[in-house]
Amino acid sequence: MSPTNPPPPDPTSVPPAVVHRLSLYLRELRHQMADGNETTSSSQLGRRLGFTDAQVRKDLAHFGQFGHPGVGYRCDELVEAIRKILGTDREWRVALVGVGNLGRALLGYRGFHQQGFRLVAAFDADSSKIGSKIEGVEIHALESLAEVMSTQQIELGVVAVPAAEAQAVTDQLVAAGVGGIVNFAPVTVTVPEGVCKVGVDLARELEQVTFALANRLRET
Amino acid sequence: MSPTNPPPPDPTSVPPAVVHRLSLYLRELRHQMADGNETTSSSQLGRRLGFTDAQVRKDLAHFGQFGHPGVGYRCDELVEAIRKILGTDREWRVALVGVGNLGRALLGYRGFHQQGFRLVAAFDADSSKIGSKIEGVEIHALESLAEVMSTQQIELGVVAVPAAEAQAVTDQLVAAGVGGIVNFAPVTVTVPEGVCKVGVDLARELEQVTFALANRLRET
DNA sequence: CATTGTGAACTTATTCACAGCC
DNA sequence: GGCTGTGAATAAGTTCACAATG
Numbered sequence A, B: 001m002s003p004t005n006p007p008p009p010d011p012t013s014v015p016p017a018v019v020h021r022l023s024l025y026l027r028e029l030r031h032q033m034a035d036g037n038e039t040t041s042s043s044q045l046g047r048r049l050g051f052t053d054a055q056v057r058k059d060l061a062h063f064g065q066f067g068h069p070g071v072g073y074r075c076d077e078l079v080e081a082i083r084k085i086l087g088t089d090r091e092w093r094v095a096l097v098g099v100g101n102l103g104r105a106l107l108g109y110r111g112f113h114q115q116g117f118r119l120v121a122a123f124d125a126d127s128s129k130i131g132s133k134i135e136g137v138e139i140h141a142l143e144s145l146a147e148v149m150s151t152q153q154i155e156l157g158v159v160a161v162p163a164a165e166a167q168a169v170t171d172q173l174v175a176a177g178v179g180g181i182v183n184f185a186p187v188t189v190t191v192p193e194g195v196c197k198v199g200v201d202l203a204r205e206l207e208q209v210t211f212a213l214a215n216r217l218r219e220t
Numbered sequence C: 001c002a003t004t005g006t007g008a009a010c011t012t013a014t015t016c017a018c019a020g021c022c
Numbered sequence D: 001g002g003c004t005g006t007g008a009a010t011a012a013g014t015t016c017a018c019a020a021t022g
Helices: A016-034 A042-049 A053-061 A075-086 A101-107 A110-114 A142-151 A163-175 A202-214 B016-034 B042-049 B053-061 B075-086 B101-107 B110-114 B142-151 B163-175 B202-214
Strands: A092-097 A117-124 A137-141 A156-159 A180-183 A196-199 B092-097 B117-124 B137-141 B156-159 B180-183 B196-199
Touching (some): A016 A042, A075 B202, A092 A101, A092 A163, A117 A142, A156 A163, A163 A180, A202 B180, B016 B042, B042 B053, B117 B142, B137 B142
Parallel strands (some): A117 A137, B092 B117, B156 B180
């Protein structure tokens, strides 16, 4: 309620789905701010994103009290609160492994930078690429991964190599002390306890759509 | 049980999470086949993917009976069954809108083709790109979207344009009769009932990781 | 008086546990 | 003996509904 919000009532054991929605709220709040709105409400957010108002409020309730009864939420306040919750109230230094088609696209993706993610190093097995720069980011040899990760103080890794190499690359990143990994290879990699992992498989996303179509459903 | 499985006991109202896991099972089954396995089991699949064996069986039970008690699942049989369920037992003709960094990466992504998705046309607003081919796919003007979609019999659309244009492009795709859309723009677009939509936001995926890290959790 | 925050009711999803089968 | 399929039990997540509030 006050400018600096009360501490989270429940630090851990937040359902993953809540975290997903949280970053959706964040994105939507920014759009609403860009549209000139100073405040919003749980029902407005919910309507826009396809949730109920109660769900929006319950999700936020996991982390504290951010609203003003009778008024709603101040967009800038809630943006800051969610950024803090998601850990994006600071910069994160990120390494990319695999400078193929997808890797190059990720190097050029401005959305990362806007959310505070800094791609500060890239790695590839192809020696012809090593030493060159793409989008201002230097491509290093895979062999120097541990060293560069350490000197560059990199905390997150993005894996964009073929499926066959994904586990080995993941192991290297973990050994180099990375805290979390986003894996774009179409394979399930395993990481030790304590390392966070998210997988993105582009073909799988399309399959969600074809399932709905093949079974004549509507989805959101 | 028989080579041609019994019809699904429950056609509709399958939880979205089940469909997500289904395509994970499919991917894992293919890896196991590539490793030379003829059969697998719910516990093996579950262990590999981080689910319980009961969950694997329950998920499949939504659609019929595919296993052999005492034996497990024949990989090739189950792959075919899941492909049929997901609707990927045939080719799907797909259009890409937005040939920027990400769009070009998607055009070059071989995983789509492997799963039966054919990117047969691309569209962009930049007139300097129009008429050229990337990865063998011709780039058309946005204005000819409806016409090309129709003559090329395209059923799915992939949106890879900036956030500001995503809704307009989505509306055009819907108007052109597309059945489903995968949206890579960092904005929530709305589609009418009956059109299926999936959103992928690369920065959001990283936020799932930073949340876990900022709160010192381990995730899978 | 519109809107939040929240306990209680409800709904959905997951796990357990075991009968039946190979 | 090992494994599936499934009803029953448990857990998790969502919605309801309303007192509290600026």
